[in-house]
Amino acid sequence: MIRATRILRRDSLSGDIVDRIVLDHGDRHRRRMAMRGVGGLAFLLDLPEPTVLDDGDALVLQDGRLVWVEAAPERLLEIRAADDLALKRLIWHIGNRHIPAEIGVDAVFIADDHVLAEMVRGLGGSAEPVERPFRPEGGAYAGDAAGHHHHGHAHDHAHPHTHDAAAG
Numbered sequence: 001m002i003r004a005t006r007i008l009r010r011d012s013l014s015g016d017i018v019d020r021i022v023l024d025h026g027d028r029h030r031r032r033m034a035m036r037g038v039g040g041l042a043f044l045l046d047l048p049e050p051t052v053l054d055d056g057d058a059l060v061l062q063d064g065r066l067v068w069v070e071a072a073p074e075r076l077l078e079i080r081a082a083d084d085l086a087l088k089r090l091i092w093h094i095g096n097r098h099i100p101a102e103i104g105v106d107a108v109f110i111a112d113d114h115v116l117a118e119m120v121r122g123l124g125g126s127a128e129p130v131e132r133p134f135r136p137e138g139g140a141y142a143g144d145a146a147g148h149h150h151h152g153h154a155h156d157h158a159h160p161h162t163h164d165a166a167a168g
Contacts, residue, residue, distance in 0.1 A: 079094070
């Protein structure tokens with residue numbers, strides 16, 4: 001079985017797209033999995049590490065051909081509020097629960113959950129079910145587009161210091 005061993009991000013696509021896969025949010029975070037494209041192409045996703053496949057990316061097959069990645073429609077909650085401040089407060093409450101969220105200009109989308117819908121309504125917002133692709137924020141530690149994690153440790157201050165725990 002032919003393998004897909006790397007990802008081309010949507011902003012650098014070029015090549016022969018031979019099929020497409022339609023995956024929900026959960027299935028777009030994978031390392032190794034047998035897949036079959038909409039057009040019938042069977043292949044093995046075989047990445048070096050688990051990576052989030054974004055809507056519009058492509059998987060690169062061993063022979064250089066590409067398989068387009070498309071986000072599948074999912075049942076979500078569209079959360080809205082009366083004004084920007086109220087929406088920001090709702091976003092804070094959602095983030096405080098570590099819920100994946102897609103943040104738009106005037107709405108937030110999360111996975112459909114009746115408990116969270118009631119929380120949002122109790123805080124004065126609206127939470128309406130919708131069916132659409134889910135493209136949540138990657139998060140502060142999600143890494144760059146290549147899936148690498150960066151833990152910065154730059155210092156731009158001039159005073160002497162140490163990282164020795166005993167030196168405190």
